[in-house]
Amino acid sequence: MFNKLCDDISKAYDRVNWAYLDAVLRRWVFVINGVDGCVCVSKLFPMTCLSAMVKHETARGSMHGVKMGHDGPFISHLMFADDCLFFCRATAQECEVLKRVLRDYEEASGQAINLQKSSIFFSSNVDEALRADISSIMGGWHNKKLSKAGNEILIKGVAQALPSFCMGIFSLPIGLTDELERMLNSFWWGNNAEVGKGIKWLKWERMCIDKKLGGLGFRSLQLLNVAMLGKTCWRLIEEPKTLMCQVLHAKYYPNGDFLSASLGHNPSYTWRSIISAQDLVRRGTRWRIGDGSGVRFFHDPWLCTKANFWPSRELCPPHLELVLEADIHKIMSTAVFPSSGVDKLIWHYTPNGRYSVKSAYQLASSLTLDVTHNVEGHWSSLWKLAVPPKVKSFLWRAARDNLPSKFLFYVVEHTDSSFKIRVCMLLWQIWKDRNGTVWNNKSPVPAASVMAAASAWAEWSSVRASAARSSPQQIALAVCLGWHSLPPGVIQCNVDAAFFAEEKMMGLGMVVRNHHGEFVVGRSIILSGCRSVEEGELIGIKEALSWIKELGFLKGVLESDCKRACDAIGSAGRNISEMGVLASLCRAELALLPDFSLRFVKREYNAIAHCLAKAARDFISHHVWTEPPDFVAGLFHIPCSCEQ
Known part of the structure; x- marks a missing residue:
């Protein structure tokens, strides 16, 4: 049974005991001239000393790290800048030792552990009672429950970004992406901070819809994987002289270009992954017309329209091909620049003509996601309300019938700003008090609920960065x-x-x-x-x-x-x-x-x-x-x- 502690040093650059730093540097026979040098090492050497303290306890046998494989080494801690990971057995004795090491480090160095950014993780075979004991020993190091808005930011900013490097090179198995999405869905809906369980009121596919259409704007990992692989495809088109492009060209499409390439015989897993995004790249790529010599009128994409880049044609005997009348305006609206020289392939969905993962994901979503999942409503007005993000998240759940109530659309669309804020804050507080009654057996007082809603609004608005507004005269x-x-x-x-x-x-x-x-x-x-x-x-x-x-x-x-x-x-x-x-x-x-x-x-x-x-x-x-x-x-x- 093991546990892992994630530690963050509070204001590592600003907090340091200079007497301690001087003693450490002299012990290392390290001489510094000038203040700038001291600032550069003010964090490096204290963290080195913390590492030495943990190694000392590990050598004594009072702490045990995690062994990486049968013949692998033991890892007791990992450090990067002012972030640390500590590994030890899930026993009260070892946690007391680690706590003493951190306390001695704080007293000696003048730095402090930021408990608000620190957390603890347990292996699956640690029972609940032991988890609670260890969390109490570490003095507040536990998984704090975030609001739904906090969960949203964490998923979008961290969880969905973690596999991005792999997704830019390899096509992840569908089973793996499905499992990851199930985990993310459970995390967002989770009602119990300790065990991470809760009812999932909405499918992940519906939550991946754009916020303007009734979803939360999460990303489908499978579509994101294809969009990121498309970036590699675009390099094969735009940078044909690179070594990677030359190797793939020689092996898989020696007589053509990437957009006409096929899977081929006995392809590598890398090529299978890259070619899986070929269709998406085809759908978003068109020609920018220069002198027109390299573009076939009916057989290449070149029209500057979102729906279809190819001109429609009508066959007339004996061998005539006529442009349909509906396409004449599209042709007239497409810019032609003979002075710019040769024609060039560009990505249609960005202003600068270069591929971007964001625009490719939006294109893939429009082609793949089920439009029947879209929900009509004034969603943009809801998300623009001047209330805290956690209240917006609550209102979204209510409007999606996850609470349920749809009268909110009338409130956000047909009432004045002051009334909107009062209603939204009060509804959120009522729901919060209801949960306290159901789960914690608390008895709310109506007047106290009103005061709490007003207080929450005042607190949030006081710290909100408000832009300077012009007066009517201005x-x-x-x-x-x-x-x-x-x-x-x-x-x-x-x-x-x-x-x-x-x-x-x-x-x-x-x-x-x-x-x-x-x-x-x-x-x-x-x-x-x-x-x-x-x-x-x-x-x-x-x-x-x-x-x-x-x-x-x-x-x-x-x-x-x-x-x-x-x-x-x-x-x-x-x-x-x-x-x-x-x-x-x-x-x-x-x-x-x-x-x-x-x-x-x-x-x-x-x-x-x-x-x-x-x-x-x-x-x-x-x-x-x-x-x-x-x-x-x-x-x-x-x-x-x-x-x-």
């Missing part, structure tokens, strides 16, 4: 406050894009102001095709730069409210999608205006350009405004106190 003057004073002769140009889905069009708006913030000239442009937001914003930036150059302005600032577009222009070579090509064209235009800079601004500061973009739908092609139109004229009356 909101009204958003455009004014977004203005920065400029030197004489320097202009500011704001640009924005608006999208009209019904007309399958998009509008661009841009406005030039002088260094006083006064209107100089504006422009509205209407374009056919309705592309992604980022592509539309980049097209607007490119058009604005060309227009500024035509007008003869040499110094100024160009502002956009699309951060992704601004970031794409600033990060050369990292984006291989259509968005990346547009960003490179914007960089080329910006290089011709060396005294111009591009910066991101909040949307409310870009209101004038947005209004001009929306007005573009009233014109056939484009319109130049020499005077500010009535619908934005009021935004140019800037009080002197607003200028910065």
Whole structure:
């Protein structure tokens, strides 16, 4: 019978007895000049001494570690930075010895054991009575029960991340992933902190649904495994010159590429694992059109649409293939960049065209998970409530009929913010008191329940990091406050894009102001095709730069409210999608205006350009405004106190 103790040193860098450290260093004949060196070893040497103390007790026979196999060594402790694992027999005597070692270490070094982050684990053959005795000896080292919200964070941040290295290389057996998911489901629903048991009110598959659709957003390990293997598949496509790619190419697909490769004869387990993600990669990969020479019109994926990347065709005698009318708009909306050179395979589901595990998992989920598990409701409103996470988790359980009650959707959708908070906190407290009555035989007092709910809300809100909120006057003057004073002769140009889905069009708006913030000239442009937001914003930036150059302005600032577009222009070579090509064209235009800079601004500061973009739908092609139109004229009356 063995137990394992996980120990964390509290503030290891800040807490140290300098006399102790000096004595240790002199004992080791170690001389340090300067304060920085002392800080570097302030944790290293005390932990080394703790290791020596444990080894001493093990040599005396008062502690026994865990033997790793028949001929393997005994392990009494493992250390990494300020985290420690101690192994000993599950007896009161050995736990007393370990407790004494830790107490002596604390007194000598000045450091302290963080009991809040320390825990104890027992082997399966240790009975409950002995577990309780040992936990009491260690003074609070036990498995503390987390709230459902805490369990959620622990599962997502730790448990589901642990096998990620293996899942990026090998396909895990379905039986193993099923067993792991059963364990995670039991852990989340577990009502007994000591034995980890409890009724599982919902299947794991239903809990893996997105939070906006009624689930908890947990990951299916099997789908995550495929998505992570897809990362290796993407390397075979994007980095064909690496040694791994050359070996696999020579062995498994010598006469083609990875997307056309087959399992082959006598494949290795590694290749079986990689090829299992091939179909997912195929479904998310398409061609970015350059000169078009390497893409077959009907036989390769190249349309910029989420549903289907292949054009539909109709066979007509004798040997004609006609495009269906439904695909004409899709073809017209797909960007083509002959100047960019060769065609390139990209991942459709990320803005930069490069594969990501997150987007691949979302694609796999949409293709695999049962849509009948989705539950209608105002789930987004529920998760946005300004209440503690444990209360949101409780409300989710209630709304999923795991408590049950569905009147909550009316509360979160049709009542004011203050009422929502009071109702949600009180319901959570009532449920907590109900559990105390059923399991601990407590008798709650209604008035005390109300006070406890109010106290819990006050405590949580006091420690919550709240962002500074603007007053109504500040909101009204958003455009004014977004203005920065400029030197004489320097202009500011704001640009924005608006999208009209019904007309399958998009509008661009841009406005030039002088260094006083006064209107100089504006422009509205209407374009056919309705592309992604980022592509539309980049097209607007490119058009604005060309227009500024035509007008003869040499110094100024160009502002956009699309951060992704601004970031794409600033990060050369990292984006291989259509968005990346547009960003490179914007960089080329910006290089011709060396005294111009591009910066991101909040949307409310870009209101004038947005209004001009929306007005573009009233014109056939484009319109130049020499005077500010009535619908934005009021935004140019800037009080002197607003200028910065």
